[in-house]
Amino acid sequence: MLELIDVSKATPSDTLIRSVSMRLEKGSLNILLGPTLSGKTSLMRLMAGLDRPTSGDILVDGKSVIGVPVQKRDVAMVYQQFINYPSLTVYENIASPLRVAKLDRAEIEKRVRQAARLLKLEPYLDRTPLNLSGGQQQRTAIARAFVKRASLVLLDEPLANLDYKLREELRAELPPVFAETGSILVYATTEPSESLLLGGKTATLHEGAVTQFGPTIDVYQHPANLRTAKIFSDPPLNTIRLRKAGANFVLDGGISIPVPRKSLGLADGDYIIGFRAHHLHLDPPRDEAVQIKAKVAITEITGSESFVHVDFADARWVGLVHGVRVIKPDETIPVYLVPDRFFIFDTSGALAAGPVAQAAA
Amino acid sequence: MEKTWNNKAWFMVLPVLLLVAFSAVIPLMTVVNYSVQDTFGNNQFFWAGTEWYKQILASERFHEALWRNLLFSFIVLAIEIPLGIVIALAMPRKGWTVSLCLVLMALPLLIPWNVVGTIWQVFGRVDIGLLGHTMEALGFDYNYTQDPLDAWITVVLIDVWHWTSLVALLCYAGLVAIPEAYYQAAQIDGASRWAVFRYIQLPKMNRVLLIAVLLRFMDSFMIYTEPFVVTGGGPGNSTTFLSIDLVKMAIGQFDLGPAAAMSIIYFLIILLFSWIFYTVMTNAGQDRK
Numbered sequence: 119m120l121e122l123i124d125v126s127k128a129t130p131s132d133t134l135i136r137s138v139s140m141r142l143e144k145g146s147l148n149i150l151l152g153p154t155l156s157g158k159t160s161l162m163r164l165m166a167g168l169d170r171p172t173s174g175d176i177l178v179d180g181k182s183v184i185g186v187p188v189q190k191r192d193v194a195m196v197y198q199q200f201i202n203y204p205s206l207t208v209y210e211n212i213a214s215p216l217r218v219a220k221l222d223r224a225e226i227e228k229r230v231r232q233a234a235r236l237l238k239l240e241p242y243l244d245r246t247p248l249n250l251s252g253g254q255q256q257r258t259a260i261a262r263a264f265v266k267r268a269s270l271v272l273l274d275e276p277l278a279n280l281d282y283k284l285r286e287e288l289r290a291e292l293p294p295v296f297a298e299t300g301s302i303l304v305y306a307t308t309e310p311s312e313s314l315l316l317g318g319k320t321a322t323l324h325e326g327a328v329t330q331f332g333p334t335i336d337v338y339q340h341p342a343n344l345r346t347a348k349i350f351s352d353p354p355l356n357t358i359r360l361r362k363a364g365a366n367f368v369l370d371g372g373i374s375i376p377v378p379r380k381s382l383g384l385a386d387g388d389y390i391i392g393f394r395a396h397h398l399h400l401d402p403p404r405d406e407a408v409q410i411k412a413k414v415a416i417t418e419i420t421g422s423e424s425f426v427h428v429d430f431a432d433a434r435w436v437g438l439v440h441g442v443r444v445i446k447p448d449e450t451i452p453v454y455l456v457p458d459r460f461f462i463f464d465t466s467g468a469l470a471a472g473p474v475a476q477a478a479a
Numbered sequence: 480m481e482k483t484w485n486n487k488a489w490f491m492v493l494p495v496l497l498l499v500a501f502s503a504v505i506p507l508m509t510v511v512n513y514s515v516q517d518t519f520g521n522n523q524f525f526w527a528g529t530e531w532y533k534q535i536l537a538s539e540r541f542h543e544a545l546w547r548n549l550l551f552s553f554i555v556l557a558i559e560i561p562l563g564i565v566i567a568l569a570m571p572r573k574g575w576t577v578s579l580c581l582v583l584m585a586l587p588l589l590i591p592w593n594v595v596g597t598i599w600q601v602f603g604r605v606d607i608g609l610l611g612h613t614m615e616a617l618g619f620d621y622n623y624t625q626d627p628l629d630a631w632i633t634v635v636l637i638d639v640w641h642w643t644s645l646v647a648l649l650c651y652a653g654l655v656a657i658p659e660a661y662y663q664a665a666q667i668d669g670a671s672r673w674a675v676f677r678y679i680q681l682p683k684m685n686r687v688l689l690i691a692v693l694l695r696f697m698d699s700f701m702i703y704t705e706p707f708v709v710t711g712g713g714p715g716n717s718t719t720f721l722s723i724d725l726v727k728m729a730i731g732q733f734d735l736g737p738a739a740a741m742s743i744i745y746f747l748i749i750l751l752f753s754w755i756f757y758t759v760m761t762n763a764g765q766d767r768k
Binding site: 166168188189193194195197198199201203204205206214215218219262 | 658660661663664666667668669670674678679681682683
C-alpha cells in the first residue's frame with residue numbers, strides 16, 4: 119500500500135504539487151486524470167522517488183520512504199515516449215532490469231519469455247527496438263516494467279503516442295497483465311474517456327492539487343466540484359452562471375429555467391450550472407426540457423457524431439448529437455436543456471446539487 | 480504528339496553552369512591536362528601519357544607522405560573522438576554556463592588555420608614560447624624544429640587543440656537530443672553510469688559520431704597550413720604530408736607534370752574515402768528504419 123500524506127512539491131519558481139493525500143491499495147488501478155501540466159508527471163516522480171517532496175510524507179506499507187533512492191524503491195515506470203535501450207535486442211531490453219537485479223539466468227529466461235508471451239512480443243525478441251513499430255516498442259517498454267514485478271508500476275500517458283487502434287488494443291491488455299503481479303498501478307492520462315474505459319479509481323488533478331479521488335464512475339457521475347466536472351468532461355463541460363429566484367433559474371434579460379424539484383430547497387442567489395455535451399439537445403428530448411435559442415458557431419462532424427458549438431449569452435457550449443448534422447454557422451437554432459441533468463455548483467465551485475438519479479445516465 | 484520545346488530554361492541554369500565551370504571544372508581539367516604532358520616552359524607541351532602517374536605511384540616519396548598522412552589522421556581521430564565525447568559528457572546541460580561553454584568551445588574553430596599555426600609556432604619556441612620554454616625549464620629536451628617526434632607531437636597537438644571542440648559540439652548536440660525520460664528510466668532500472676553511457680548515450684550519438692569521424696578524417700587528411708607554418712614539413716621530411724609534398728613538387732621544383740598527376744591521385748583517394756564513409760553512413764541509417 120502506498121500512502122501520500124499531505125505531500126507538496128515546490129521548486130524555487132513554481133509550485134508543482136499542492137498538499138496531495140492519497141491511499142493506493144495493493145493490486146489497484148489508479149488513474150491520474152488532468153490536462154497537460156496539471157501535475158500528473160510531478161506526482162508520479164514523487165511516488166517513484168525520483169523527486170523528494172518539499173513537505174508531507176510518503177509511506178509504503180506504513181513505513182516512510184522519503185530519502186530512499188529510486189533504485190531501492192521497487193518501482194517500474196513506462197513513459198509516453200517509447201523508452202528502450204536502442205542498441206539492445208528486445209530480449210535484452212526486457213531482461214535488463216533483471217540483469218541489474220542479478221537474477222540467475224534460468225529465472226531471467228523464464229520471466230522474459232512470460233512477459234513476451236503476455237505482450238505478444240515473442241516473434242520480435244531478436245530485433246532491436248528501432249526495427250519495431252511504435253506499438254511494439256511500447257510493448258517492449260511495458261514488458262520491461264512487467265518483468266520487474268515491482269510493487270508500484272507508474273504508467274505516464276503510455277498510449278498517447280500510439281495511433282487510435284493500437285491504443286485501444288493495448289489499453290484493453292494492460293490492466294489484466296499487471297493484475298497478475300498484484301502491483302499498485304498508477305496510470306496518467308489527459309483523456310476522460312480513457313479513464314472511463316480503464317475503470318479503477320480516478321484522481322482528477324488541477325494545478326498540482328487533487329480535486330477528487332474515488333472510484334472512476336463515482337467521480338464521473340458525482341463530481342464534487344466544478345473543477346473535477348470540467349476535467350472529467352470531454353467535450354468540455356457546458357457552463358452558465360444563473361441566478362436562482364424562487365422556483366426558477368434566471369438570466370437577466372434572458373431566460374428562465376425551472377429549478378429541478380429536488381433542488382428547490384437551495385438558497386436563492388448565484389449558481390454555476392454545468393451540463394455535459396450529450397445533454398445539450400437539438401431535438402426535443404423525452405425528458406422535461408427547456409427550449410432556448412442559440413447561435414451556431416461551428417459544427418464538427420466525425421461521422422457517427424456531430425459536435426455543434428453554439429453561443430448563448432456570453433457562453434460557448436458544445437452539443438453532442440448522433441449522426442451527421444450540417445448546420446450553417448451563424449444560424450440561430452432552438453436547443454434544449456434538461457434541468458434534471460444539471461450539475462448545480464455554488465459560486466465557490468462546490469457542488470450544490472447533482473443531476474436527478476435516473477436509470478440510464 | 481508534338482511537344483513545345485522551350486530553350487529558355489537553359490539560360491536559367493547558365494549562371495551556375497559558368498560558376499561551376501570556372502571554379503571547378505576548368506581548373507580540374509587544367510590539372511588533368513598537365514598530368515598527361517611534359518613541359519619545359521615557353522608553353523611547349525609534349526605528350527607524356529600515364530608516365531607521371533606511374534612515376535608517382537611507384538615513388539617512395541609519395542608512399543611515405545601517404546603513410547604519414549594516414550598515420551596522422553589515425554592519431555588525430557584516436558585522440559579527438561574520445562576526447563570530444565568526454566568533453567561533451569562533461570558539458571553542462573542547463574543554466575548560464577551552457578552558453579559560456581559553447582562560446583569557449585567554438586573559439587578555436589573561429590581562428591584561421593594560419594593564425595593557429597603562427598600561435599603554436601611562437602608558443603612552442605624554446606627561446607620565447609611559453610610551451611617550449613616551460614618544457615625546457617622542466618628538463619625536457621623539446622624542440623620541434625630539430626626532433627621529428629617533437630614536431631609530430633606539436634602538429635598533433637595543434638590539430639587536437641583546433642578541432643576537438645568540433646567533435647565535442649557535435650556530440651553535445653547528440654546528447655542534448657536524448658529525452659530526459661531515458662535517464663529516468665535508467666535510474667529506475669538502477670543502471671550504472673557506464674551502462675547509461677554504453678547503452679543510451681553512445682547508441683544515441685551514433686549518427687553525429689559518424690559525421691564527426693567523416694569531417695575530421697577528410698580535414699586531417701588534407702592538412703596543410705599548420706605544418707606548413709610551424710614545421711615547414713620538417714625536420715627532414717618528417718611532417719611532410721601529401722599536401723605539403725604536393726606544393727613542394729609543384730612550386731618548389733616546378734615538376735608540373737608529376738605534381739598534377741599527384742593532385743589527381745590525391746583527389747581520387749579523398750573521393751574514395753568519402754564514398755566509403757558515405758556508404759557506411761547511409762547503411763547505418765537504413766539500419767535504424
